[in-house]
Amino acid sequence: MKDVFARLASDFLSTIVFLVIYLVTDNIILATSLAVAGAIAQVIYARVKGKALGYMTYASLALVIVLGTATILTQDPRFVLAKPSIAHFAIGAIMLKPGWMLRYMPARVTDVIPEYVTAAGYAWAVLMFVLGAGTIAVAWTGDLKLWAFYVSVVAVGAKIVAFAIQYVIFRIIITSRLRAAARA
Template identity: 80%
Template sequence: MKDVFARLATDFLSTILFVVIYLVTDNVLLATGVAIAGAIAQVIYARVKGKALGFMTYASLALVIVLGSATLLTNDPRFVLAKPAIGHFAIGAIMLKRGWLLRYLPPIVTETIPEYVTLAGFAWAALMFALGCGTIAVALTGDMKLWTFYVTVVLVGAKIAAFAIQYVAFRILVTSRLRAAT
């Protein structure tokens, strides 16, 4: 579990830096500059340590640099605010692959209710697309306080709620199926 949180923190480091610096300074341009520098430093650090970097790391770096630079050049925060949406759309597209969720679940679930696992995988994809659309809508308002709330509370809360719902639903479905089989 600790490893999962470490990976998530690594994947979202530039966004975390942006939010923290913005909340402390109330300065979008400074937060954007720090997020760009943090993303570049993260890649350099990984390369120096000899760690292999995946496609998503390089894609995230490119997005931070391109969208962050557009924000710095135009003094318009909406560019950098849209970055999490692009990530959600990319993840949603990956989640459209049938069976992606199977490897994350215990065998009792995958063997007992595989059809529900597939359905849940598509539901996760739909959630990612919905959250991405919400991020774009909030970013277009240009309201930094609303965006910060959305990214830190709504995005995280929606995923926690979806995980809890999935856990309870799978538990009920597996128990029901196993009882019916005996």
């Protein structure tokens, strides 16, 4: 569980840096510049440490650089504000692969209810697409404070609620199946 949150924090580090710097300074250029620099530094650090970097890491870096540069050159924050939506769409597309979630589940879950894990994977994909569309809608307004609220509270909150619902449902189904198997 701790590893999953560490991966998520790593994946969204540039967005977190952007958000914090912007909220503290109210300076879009500074926040964007530091987010781009942070993304580059993160990849360099991982390479120096010999960590293998996946496709999503490089795709995220490219998005940060391209959209960050567009934001800096045009001084229009909507470019960088769109980045989380692109990430949500890309992650949603990856989540459409059947069984993607199995590797993140404990053995008890994958042994007892693998078909529910696959269904939950599709539900997560839908959630990512909805959050991506919401991010674009909010970014289009150009209201940075609304966007900051959306990506830091609404999007994160939706994922926490979805995780909690999934956890409870999985527990109920696993308990039910194990009791039924014990009776049989």
